[in-house]
Amino acid sequence: MSAGLLGLLDDVAAIARMAAASIDDVGAAAGRATAKAAGVVIDDTAVTPQYVQGVAAKRELPIIRKIAVGSIRNKLVIILPVALVLSQWAEWLLTPIxxxxxxxxxxxxAEKIWGRLRGHDAHAAKVVDVGEDAEKTLVSGAIRTDLILSAEIMVISLNEVAHEGFWARLAILVVVALVITVVVYGVVALIVKMDDIGLALAQRRSSLSQKVGRGLVRGMPRLLAVISVVGTVAMLWVGGHILLTGTDELGWHGPYGWVHHVEEGIHHAVPAVGAVLAWLFNTFCSFVVGVLVGAVVLAVVHVLPLGRREHHSGGADAAAGTAVVEHPATPEEGRQ
Structure with missing residues (x-):
């Protein structure tokens, strides 16, 4: 009886070791997949803070929380099942999507740049001052943008673990989705609340704390302005890169082949910083592609007669993904 019990315990221990090894394997694979998608993760972190610019301080964290929940839903409910099904039975559809x-x-x-050139935000109001509907528009716009960036992250991660079995891929991608969402929106929350942290430090007795606090308060508007620009550039860069590599995967090798050839030449021509310069060249080309394609789509949507009719009939005129609600100038503003 005791020998049978010991044998059972040995079997349980062996199963536990196998489970622990499997967990370690999933964790290691998730780490590799996350590292592979790091570039898009950085872009996602840069894009998101601009959605809470102009929002009252008390609504910043609730809005970020709503966007984070939407991001988790994007990854686990929409992207993950679709990506796994397509990778299993229709892998050729991933690239066109x-x-x-x-x-x-x-x-x-491109629309954000066009809006800034037109001075679209001249009389913008805070979304929380306008109402709950404007906040919902802001959140839904941010979640739409997150859907694209999250899809890129998840597909890059999927490609990294394509050799794994179906259930292993599922477990790894769930871990990647959760870790990346926590990291991205944790950093975003820290960025947007940095001025509040600075204000709290400025009210302490320590002269050093006061100095650091005042520096944070003064520096945050500039940082958010820089992040807004970086976020717009990131949209164009990531969008262009997806298109550039996608055309290559679909059989049109010319554009990406030329970029890759020049990139390799730069990498080998300058040994010390060749890798950085090659990456910058690839990024610049991706950005140019994003600008050109974005400008064409923008012209179709807003410049051609169809776009103008939609605009005059009350179509959404805010920059894509933002909930900036414009209001007419007040009499005092008119007199100025």
């Missing part, structure tokens, strides 16, 4: 998302990102980045 990603390219549609890249086109949307390029359009969104």
């Amino acid at each position: 990603l390219m549609l998302g890249g086109t949307y990102l390029a359009f969104e980045g």
